[in-house]
Amino acid sequence: MSDGPILAVEGLTRVFGSGRHANLAVDRVDLAIRPGEVVALIGESGSGKTTVARMLLGLLPPTEGTVRYRGVDLDTLRRREGMRSYWRNVQAVFQDPFGSLNAFYSVRRCMLNAFKLFPRRPPRAERIARVREALDIVGLDVDDMLTKHPHQLSGGQRQRVMIARALVVQPGVLIADEPTSMIDASSRAAILNILLDLRTRLGLTVMFITHDIGMAYYTSDRLFIMHLGRIVEEGPADDIIRDPQHEYTKRLLADVPTLSREWIL
């Protein structure tokens, strides 16, 4: 089983609305992620990438198709153990670190709340120890951070807290939806490096959902290019960047300003 994909979707489809107003947001998407892999689902706004992410997280039911975690269908998992069991294994970090933290809670309380996913919470001492460990992993000053409230933190610090909160439950998969798009370039690298380091140290599987091809290329082993609800190209990141095959991928790459290549205006 360990050789199979940790997370896989087959024929994943989502239609919003119905009849004349039906909008096919995700159209028969297949993808499989192996344990310990870092991949990126790349698309522009409206491509359907966030809808895929929501279905992967069980936050939105697919119109058709399946999501499988370690070979088990998400519906089966839901019936058998409930979604909380799934979310202990598959965690998410979202784009907006300002909107994702409760403004009235200290960092300690936000972090401890993650243990609500467990039917029987570990003893308090262990919970605190895990919170401290997670904050330390993301490079935050633990003692200083625990009593802070979100408004006292910079965007980069908040996003680190969000990553730490996802790590507290020791998930196998992290889905990161535009985790650095609201963060300065100078702090972006540090956050991405933390995620890459987690893969090396803990074997964490990471899936980035992003429009930022530079970021995706830097972090990921494989890329999935999504356009109008479909995956139009997938493959090793180097192959896609050096030699894109699909017309859409070619255009996308040509439109991104880089430092060395001329960008014809």
Next chain:
Amino acid sequence: MPNVVEVEGLEAYYRTPAGDDIKAVDGVSLAVREGEVLGIAGESGCGKTTLAQVLGLTVQKPLYVRSGKVLLEGRNALALDRETMRREVRGKTISTVPQGAMNSLNPTLRVRNLVIDVMRDHNPRIRRREAVERARERLDLLGLPPRVLEAYPHQLSGGMKQRVITVVSTLLDPVLLIVDEPTSALDVTSQKVAIKLLVDLLAKRIIRSIVFITHELPLLRHVADRIAIMYAGRLVEVGAMEDIVFRPQHPYAEGLVGSVLVPEPGMKERTVTGIPGRPPDMRRPPAGCRFAPRCPKRFDLCDRDPRPFGIDGREVWCWLHRDQPNAERP
């Protein structure tokens, strides 16, 4: 090349409700040259948007200018009365497309009504039909469909909204156009089209110069002639685009260029470290070089305020270059 606008010794602050003053722009002197695109880059909070507001003469409370000048044809525009500034200078001489402008359009007004409002504000006698006709000609000249005049904002795509705003902002042929993060909310394809329009405005000599505020260096690599890097309210390096992007001299500029992630071969093999730490609290900025607490190259001189040193036409505010002559300031 003559300068279209000069900023001299600018000190600008935000006053908090508690009465604290937060320094946003500290002693900045900068000239915008005729015909150029001047990029201003730096992390969020570095003062680049504040500088754009002062330069664009759109200062509003709680922001205030404590000292310094914005020189337009030799006179200090900051000393003009509000009414003259609004009617005679803003939009006509200097026009601004602020950050997020495309999401600030009045959803109940067709674009044509926005055009009429803008034109009448500067020339109350202009007929409605004349104002719209002028906009139609301009759209046509720039290759945009004149039907957008009849559209409501929600009927336009993000990229089209941004272009329409750019066109409306330049209807009065301003000398200088200031754009603040004009494309950060757009997809790469729309971004390219929006940038193309800016370059076109310059090429057709509708405007003479552009100040382009952004945190994206790869973008400036393709549009800017010169780049000014700001940190914690001050300039740290100003020079030609090639010098700043490919041979930065200030450790902060170096860090910023080193943080760029772009899809080009070789990128993946590098470890991009970014810049550790965070910018200082601007209520109490550190003495001396403001970047020193995060700087990997700091040494004992760094607790003193750096002077601008000149290196082949660029200016670098860093003591590492103290063997260079003092820069000739604009």
